Amino acid sequence: GESVGLHLPTLSVQEGDNSIINCAYSNSASDYFIWYKQESGKGPQFIIDIRSNMDKRQGQRVTVLLNKTVKHLSLQIAATQPGDSAVYFCAEKVGSSYKLIFGSGTRLLVRP
Amino acid sequence: DADVTQTPRNRITKTGKRIMLECSQTKGHDRMYWYRQDPGLGLRLIYYSFDVKDINKGEISDGYSVSRQAQAKFSLSLESAIPNQTALYFCATSDLRDPDGELFFGEGSRLTVL
Numbered sequence: 001g002e003s004v005g006l007h008l009p010t011l012s013v014q015e016g017d018n019s020i021i022n023c024a025y026s027n028s029a030s031d032y033f034i035w036y037k038q039e040s041g042k043g044p045q046f047i048i049d050i051r052s053n054m055d056k057r058q059g060q061r062v063t064v065l066l067n068k069t070v071k072h073l074s075l076q077i078a079a080t081q082p083g084d085s086a087v088y089f090c091a092e093k094v095g096s097s098y099k100l101i102f103g104s105g106t107r108l109l110v111r112p
Numbered sequence: 113d114a115d116v117t118q119t120p121r122n123r124i125t126k127t128g129k130r131i132m133l134e135c136s137q138t139k140g141h142d143r144m145y146w147y148r149q150d151p152g153l154g155l156r157l158i159y160y161s162f163d164v165k166d167i168n169k170g171e172i173s174d175g176y177s178v179s180r181q182a183q184a185k186f187s188l189s190l191e192s193a194i195p196n197q198t199a200l201y202f203c204a205t206s207d208l209r210d211p212d213g214e215l216f217f218g219e220g221s222r223l224t225v226l
Contacts, residue, residue, distance in 0.1 A: 009152075032212060043116070043202050043217030044155070089154060098143070098162075098206075098213055102154030 012109040019077040021106045023090035026071060030092035034100070035064060035075045038087045047075070047088075077108075085110045115139045116218035118203050124224045131190040133221045135203030142208040144186035145215065146170075146178060149200040158201075161186055162208070193225040 013019045025033070031052040036044035050057045050064045050073075057064050063076040073090050087105040116137045125131055135144065142163050147155040157170030159178040167178060175197060177189045190197055200222050204215040 034214075041219065043204075043219050044215075045217070046214055049212065049214075091154075093213070096211065098160065099157065100155075100213075100215065102156075104152055104154045 009104070010107045010109065012111060013080050014111050015080060015082060017080055019075075019080045019084070019108055021075040021077075021088050021108065023073040023075075023103050024071060025073060025090070025092050025101075025103075027092060027094065027101070028068075028071065029094050030101075031095060032093045033064070033066060033073050034091045034093075035062075035073075036089045036091065036102075038089065038105070040086070044089060080108075080110050082110050082112065084108060114219060116203055116205055116216055118201075118218040118221045120221060121219065122222045124226065125193055126226050127192075127194055129193050129225075131193050131223065133188045133201055133203075133223070135186045135188070135218060137184050137186075137203075137205045137216075139205050139207070139216060140183075141205035141216070142183065143206040143213070144180065145204040145206070146176075146186070146188045147202045147204060147217075148172060149202060149220075155202065158188065190223075190225075193223075195225045198223060198225045 034049045035047040037047050038044040048059045048064050050066050055066050061078045065074045087107050089105045090103045091100045119134045145160040146158040149155050156172050161180045179187050200220050202220050203218040206213045
């Protein structure tokens with residue numbers, strides 16, 4: 001069945017280092033992917049998205065990479081800051097479907 | 113003020129009790145959703161509504177019901193709560209005009225069923 005999963009449930013990084021959060025997806029028909037950030041006590045917030053016709057998209061300090069060959073998605077955070085500590089979710093969608101399939105999340109801990 | 117507001121934020125109840133979680137939004141979005149989040153699992157869709165007269169089951173609707181009282185209000189009910197419904201519940205909205213359907217989430221309602 002369709003699934004979106006993550007390789008690492010918890011990632012601990014030193015403040016100032018770069019972080020890489022990975023996600024695997026299984027539905028080759030998925031053509032739109034999103035990363036969400038969920039801070040403690042809050043709802044998920046959109047970070048960045050990417051369509052399947054792209055392999056890289058950059059935002060402010062964040063970059064999403066998409067490798068359709070191996071069905072892999074990653075979120076790179078440059079110069080990780082304490083405020084980046086949160087749970088990060090990837091999600092996928094097919095076409096105009098309303099339905100987002102969420103991964104289980106990776107917790108990012110930033111060490112001072 | 114939050115664009116998507118959920119009440120209550122925390123609730124502890126007993127098995128068999130009826131519980132209602134409420135959601136209101138000021139974003140003017142037509143589409144509203146209720147998700148459930150459990151530790152170690154991703155968000156799972158319970159119900160969704162694309163307008164006031166439209167209600168649809170999501171992937172885990174058993175044991176839940178919803179009411180779309182107005183464009184801005186979407187409530188989730190547990191008619192007879194059971195312990196495995198202990199979870200964090202999120203309401204979300206999206207704009208009908210957005211082809212990507214970006215979701216805007218509330219801050220969550222933590223429900224504990226004893």
